[in-house]
Amino acid sequence: MYKILLALLLATMLNAAIYDGVAIVVEDKAITLLDIEKAMQETKQDAKQVSEMLIRKKLEEIEIKKRHISVSNSEVYEDIKKMAQRNHLSVGEFYDAVRESNGLSSSELKEKIKQKLLSQKLYSTIAMSSVSEPSDDEIAEFYKFHKDELTHPSSFDVTIYTANDKAILDTKVHNPMFYTPQISSHDETLDYNSISPELASLLAKTKIDHFTPVIPNGKGGFISFYLKSMTLAKEEDLQKIKPQIINIIMGQKREQVISNYFARLRDNADVNIIRMPK
Structure with missing residues (x-):
C-alpha cells in the first residue's frame, strides 16, 4: 500500500x-x-x-x-550553396563564416535552413491561388510614391581593413587613429551590381565616414569597410x-x-x- x-x-x-x-x-x-x-x-x-x-x-x-510538406537534404544544400555564391565564398568558407559570426555549427545551420524552406513552401501553398499580378495602374501608383526607395547607390568608395584577430580590428573601428601592422588596408571602389546583395545592403546602411561592423571575411580572418563616399544612381525609368x-x-x-x-x-x-x- x-x-x-x-x-x-x-x-x-x-x-x-x-x-x-x-x-x-x-x-x-x-x-x-x-x-x-x-x-x-x-x-x-x-x-x-x-x-x-x-x-x-x-x-x-x-x-x-497537416499538409505533408517536406524538404530534402539536397534542397537544403542547394540553398546554402546559393548563399555562399552570393557572398563569393565556397560552401566550406561559408560554414566557417557563419560559425565565426553566429556560433552556429554546420548541422545547426542546416536545420535553420530546413525550417526556413519549410516555411517558404507553406507560404507559397497558402498564397498560391490568392495573389495575382498587379495592374499597370497599381505599378504606376507604386512607382509614383516610392521613387526614393527604388533608387540605390551605384558605387561605394571604401577603405577595406582586414585582420586575423577580430579584437584588434574592433579596436581600429572604435579608434580610427589606432595603428598596428597586424591590420592591412587598401582603397577600392565597389560597384553596387558587382558585390553581394548582403554587402550592398550593409554599405547602403552605413553612414559616410563610418566603419561597418567587423564581419568574417570567409578566409579565417575579419574585415571592416570604412565608407568614404557613395555615388547615387540616377532615377530609374x-x-x-x-x-x-x-x-x-x-x-x-x-x-x-x-x-x-x-x-x-x-x-x-x-x-x-x-x-x-x-
Whole structure:
C-alpha cells in the first residue's frame, strides 16, 4: 500500500515539474518558459511579443505537418550553396563564416535552413491561388510614391581593413587613429551590381565616414569597410524597374494573405496560456 502511494506521489511530482515548465500549449504543442525567455534575449522583445511569435511558429509547424510538406537534404544544400555564391565564398568558407559570426555549427545551420524552406513552401501553398499580378495602374501608383526607395547607390568608395584577430580590428573601428601592422588596408571602389546583395545592403546602411561592423571575411580572418563616399544612381525609368516593382507589390500582397490566414488560424486554434515569465 505504501509503495503504491509513494509511486503515485512521485508520478504527481514529476508531472508537476514538467507542467511547471510549460507556459503555453498550442493544440498539443508546448511552449516552455525557457523557450520564451531565450527568444526574449535573442530578439530583445517583451514576453507578449515573443509569445505571439512562438504561437505563430507552432501553428506553422502544425500546418506543415497537416499538409505533408517536406524538404530534402539536397534542397537544403542547394540553398546554402546559393548563399555562399552570393557572398563569393565556397560552401566550406561559408560554414566557417557563419560559425565565426553566429556560433552556429554546420548541422545547426542546416536545420535553420530546413525550417526556413519549410516555411517558404507553406507560404507559397497558402498564397498560391490568392495573389495575382498587379495592374499597370497599381505599378504606376507604386512607382509614383516610392521613387526614393527604388533608387540605390551605384558605387561605394571604401577603405577595406582586414585582420586575423577580430579584437584588434574592433579596436581600429572604435579608434580610427589606432595603428598596428597586424591590420592591412587598401582603397577600392565597389560597384553596387558587382558585390553581394548582403554587402550592398550593409554599405547602403552605413553612414559616410563610418566603419561597418567587423564581419568574417570567409578566409579565417575579419574585415571592416570604412565608407568614404557613395555615388547615387540616377532615377530609374519605370519600364526598366517594372519587374522589380511587380515583385515588391506581389510580395506585399502575399504577406497580407499569409498574415490574414494565420490570424484566422490563431483565432480558431486551441491556445492555452498557462503562465508568462515574471
